[in-house]
Amino acid sequence: MRTSLLIIILIFLTVLGVSACRHQASQEETPDVSSYHPAPTPKSEFEQKLKFIREGHFKYVWVFTRLDGKAFTKDDADILHTNAPKVVDWVGSDEGKRFIAGSNFDLEPAPLATLKKRYKIEDYTGK
Numbered sequence: 001m002r003t004s005l006l007i008i009i010l011i012f013l014t015v016l017g018v019s020a021c022r023h024q025a026s027q028e029e030t031p032d033v034s035s036y037h038p039a040p041t042p043k044s045e046f047e048q049k050l051k052f053i054r055e056g057h058f059k060y061v062w063v064f065t066r067l068d069g070k071a072f073t074k075d076d077a078d079i080l081h082t083n084a085p086k087v088v089d090w091v092g093s094d095e096g097k098r099f100i101a102g103s104n105f106d107l108e109p110a111p112l113a114t115l116k117k118r119y120k121i122e123d124y125t126g127k
Contacts, residue, residue: 046093058102059104061102065099071095080119083111
């Protein structure tokens with residue numbers, strides 16, 4: 001009898017100890033979601049394409065626009081590829097009026113001077 005009573009008390013104390021260790025969430029507690037902040041969806045086509053290039057983790061990002069504001073032609077593509085051969089990714093935007101370039105290598109000074117005569121070049125590196 002004494003052994004049975006001792007076993008019952010021991011079981012009771014064990015159950016009490018285990019339940020006391022469990023965390024009881026109050027109704028006022030809310031889970032911590034402060035580290036989750038979804039990135040907003042880019043609004044314009046240009047922002048979407050720029051985001052695509054940035055996700056390539058290129059060291060350099062440039063945006064090329066013709067000085068006359070017209071759309072790029074096949075000749076423009078040839079000039080760009082000839083004078084910027086280390087550009088890995090080219091993405092057109094705004095109905096072919098802007099091209100976004102991504103590269104891990106900077107543009108060489110001499111070809112860059114040639115490109116600046118025909119194109120407006122905006123440096124988006126790190127922006």
